[in-house]
Amino acid sequence: MRTLVLITTFALACTAAALPPDPTQTEFIRRMESGRHQPPGRLDADSAHSYDMISLSLDYRVDPAGQPMTGWAAVRLVARESLTRIPLNAQGMTVLGVNVFDQALPFTHVHDTLSVDYAMQIGDTVTLDIHVSVPAETEPGGVGFHSEASHAYTFSEPYGARRWMPCFDQPFDKFDEVTVAVNMPASWWLASNGALIQTTYPSAGRKREVYYHNHPISTYLVMLAAGSFARQFETVDGILYRYFTFRADSAEAAYDWQRTPQMVSVYENLFGDYPFEQYGMVQTDIMGGWGAMEHQTFTTYGYHLVDGERTYEGVVAHELAHMWFGDAVTCVDFRNVWLNEGFATYATALFYEATEGQAALDTIMRDMSEHYLNDGALWPHPIYDPPFNMMFSVNEYEKAAWVLHMLREQLLGDSLFFAAMRSYFSEFSGGWANTEDFIAAANQAAGVDLHWFFNQWVYQPGHPVVIFNVIPRNPTPHDVTVMILQVQTFGPTFRFPLSVEARTAEGTSSQMVWFDQHSQWEVVSFASDVDSAWLSTFQPVLVEFRTVNADEKPEIVRDFSLGPIYPNPFNSTARVPFVLRAAGRAVLRVYDVNGRLVKTLADASFSPGRHEIEFAAEPALSSGLYLVTLESGAQRRIAKALLVK
Numbered sequence: 001m002r003t004l005v006l007i008t009t010f011a012l013a014c015t016a017a018a019l020p021p022d023p024t025q026t027e028f029i030r031r032m033e034s035g036r037h038q039p040p041g042r043l044d045a046d047s048a049h050s051y052d053m054i055s056l057s058l059d060y061r062v063d064p065a066g067q068p069m070t071g072w073a074a075v076r077l078v079a080r081e082s083l084t085r086i087p088l089n090a091q092g093m094t095v096l097g098v099n100v101f102d103q104a105l106p107f108t109h110v111h112d113t114l115s116v117d118y119a120m121q122i123g124d125t126v127t128l129d130i131h132v133s134v135p136a137e138t139e140p141g142g143v144g145f146h147s148e149a150s151h152a153y154t155f156s157e158p159y160g161a162r163r164w165m166p167c168f169d170q171p172f173d174k175f176d177e178v179t180v181a182v183n184m185p186a187s188w189w190l191a192s193n194g195a196l197i198q199t200t201y202p203s204a205g206r207k208r209e210v211y212y213h214n215h216p217i218s219t220y221l222v223m224l225a226a227g228s229f230a231r232q233f234e235t236v237d238g239i240l241y242r243y244f245t246f247r248a249d250s251a252e253a254a255y256d257w258q259r260t261p262q263m264v265s266v267y268e269n270l271f272g273d274y275p276f277e278q279y280g281m282v283q284t285d286i287m288g289g290w291g292a293m294e295h296q297t298f299t300t301y302g303y304h305l306v307d308g309e310r311t312y313e314g315v316v317a318h319e320l321a322h323m324w325f326g327d328a329v330t331c332v333d334f335r336n337v338w339l340n341e342g343f344a345t346y347a348t349a350l351f352y353e354a355t356e357g358q359a360a361l362d363t364i365m366r367d368m369s370e371h372y373l374n375d376g377a378l379w380p381h382p383i384y385d386p387p388f389n390m391m392f393s394v395n396e397y398e399k400a401a402w403v404l405h406m407l408r409e410q411l412l413g414d415s416l417f418f419a420a421m422r423s424y425f426s427e428f429s430g431g432w433a434n435t436e437d438f439i440a441a442a443n444q445a446a447g448v449d450l451h452w453f454f455n456q457w458v459y460q461p462g463h464p465v466v467i468f469n470v471i472p473r474n475p476t477p478h479d480v481t482v483m484i485l486q487v488q489t490f491g492p493t494f495r496f497p498l499s500v501e502a503r504t505a506e507g508t509s510s511q512m513v514w515f516d517q518h519s520q521w522e523v524v525s526f527a528s529d530v531d532s533a534w535l536s537t538f539q540p541v542l543v544e545f546r547t548v549n550a551d552e553k554p555e556i557v558r559d560f561s562l563g564p565i566y567p568n569p570f571n572s573t574a575r576v577p578f579v580l581r582a583a584g585r586a587v588l589r590v591y592d593v594n595g596r597l598v599k600t601l602a603d604a605s606f607s608p609g610r611h612e613i614e615f616a617a618e619p620a621l622s623s624g625l626y627l628v629t630l631e632s633g634a635q636r637r638i639a640k641a642l643l644v645k
């Protein structure tokens with residue numbers, strides 16, 4: 001899981017700069033930009049552009065060792081308005097020709113856009129037969145078609161399908177069905193979406209296999225992987241499982257992946273029936289062998305993630321959960337990617353809760369909280385509509401999983417929470433959903449409007465950062481007073497509960513108390529006189545405590561701190577004070593508000609105690625807000641500095 005996330009983030013960061021503007025999406029983007037940070041309304045069809053894709057049929061030749069993939073992509077579509085040209089995304093490939101019924105059509109191919117001259121009236125359908133040559137991608141984590149010595153595969157999320165097949169490359173325009181045919185070396189096997197329907201041997205040393213999938217499917221979930229695999233099959237409760245591995249890894253994979261049918265059974269109980277007829281996993285070099293991708297009915301799985309010890313079983317559970325959330329129900333666009341990633345991340349925790357119990361869930365959620373607070377809390381981005389290079393960050397995985405956990409623990413309880421999950425899945429399976437669709441499902445289960453909850457956790461950045469004090473026997477011996485101050489740099493003043501525990505003559509008991517003010521104190525009454533009281537170790541909220549009760553863990557802040565920066569605002573030079581609790585390496589960096597690294601102020605070993613570093617703003621640095629970060633070991637602090645020129 002963690003490896004997946006880290007590697008995915010890295011891989012996409014590598015491709016971010018290469019994404020060109022996409023002319024076919026102009027109208028869609030303009031509509032959405034105008035409502036930026038507003039929940040989008042539902043679109044009235046599965047397509048907001050001038051046509052709607054119906055089906056895809058690929059017939060490609062695949063060869064090893066970096067050779068290009070060549071062949072035909074047949075895209076069938078229906079016009080939503082009168083057209084004289086049909087625009088398709090097609091990036092980095094050579095388009096050799098476009099035919100309709102063997103009639104060659106004029107076309108242009110500029111940057112990302114293949115534009116085919118063809119007149120259509122509303123409701124007309126056409127099948128474009130497009131002859132392409134697709135070069136092999138050379139970047140290990142890059143999207144597109146990869147060709148290695150022993151196998152070849154595709155990887156598309158988020159916008160890489162266009163690098164190996166012409167299409168309208170947005171999640172909301174699903175194909176109703178896909179057919180994938182691959183001509184490959186005779187010793188290879190094909191993995192693709194749906195069912196294997198044909199195997200032939202067209203020429204000496206060559207094999208051709210055809211898969212067919214008759215469920216709606218988004219472009220980024222279409223896949224092929226072909227190679228010299230070992231293959232194992234089983235059928236459990238009517239679902240066909242296919243396990244394709246490197247030949248040397250088949251025994252280890254058989255152990256690592258053994259619980260896949262059990263995971264399906266757990267998810268079916270929680271969310272609803274498995275939405276397809278088959279599932280599979282195929283081992284490849286995807287993301288350098290360290291990532292995995294939930295292609296519909298056939299997950300592509302990094303070869304390093306098979307070790308015979310189930311170290312990465314969480315990745316198996318995560319990718320499988322995407323069959324419900326991501327593949328059957330797909331985020332309408334990648335602004336809503338948390339509906340894929342947060343759900344699959346939380347589903348993984350639910351699998352371990354179902355098989356190992358409450359303590360396993362608590363441990364996983366605590367790990368996620370720490371991971372988010374250590375690695376991701378720095379970034380002032382809401383879960384909804386992340387910047388491109390943050391699309392696969394801890395915000396969309398761990399924090400988003402915590403949103404679901406908090407919805408369950410704070411507001412709905414188990415029966416209503418899972419009712420909401422099931423109704424959301426059944427209503428949108430086979431199509432797409434946006435954040436408002438899920439909120440509607442939660443509201444329906446709750447019987448009240450929960451927008452305040454999603455507004456603070458999904459549409460706004462950050463999390464509560466709390467300084468608190470717990471005062472037992474105050475104001476009376478059976479009371480506990482809890483005082484808090486919300487000191488977060490980003491985001492709103494949050495509304496959330498804290499769990500308070502007290503020891504009395506009858507034993508230890510806990511109560512939940514809600515806060516919604518920047519500065520607030522609440523009195524919690526227990527049944528009898530209180531001996532001592534504290535905040536529970538495991539809270540039902542994603543919260544960062546800056547100090548704790550002085551009786552318990554004093555000085556959590558004072559011995560590791562950053563700032564205040566002075567002067568602030570500053571004109572050319574500011575001083576950045578910081579305190580380290582122990583000798584060690586400390587790194588101070590400056591970022592702009594978009595998360596871009598501006599400069600590194602220090603990266604060195606320091607003695608314990610107070611230090612001060614100069615932040616000299618170069619002439620090229622423009623006026624504005626900058627974020628200074630201090631990292632030392634697992635500790636991280638952030639401070640703001642305003643440059644005014």
Ligand SMILES: [Zn+2]
Nearest residue numbers: 318322341344
């Ligand atoms: Zn995922």
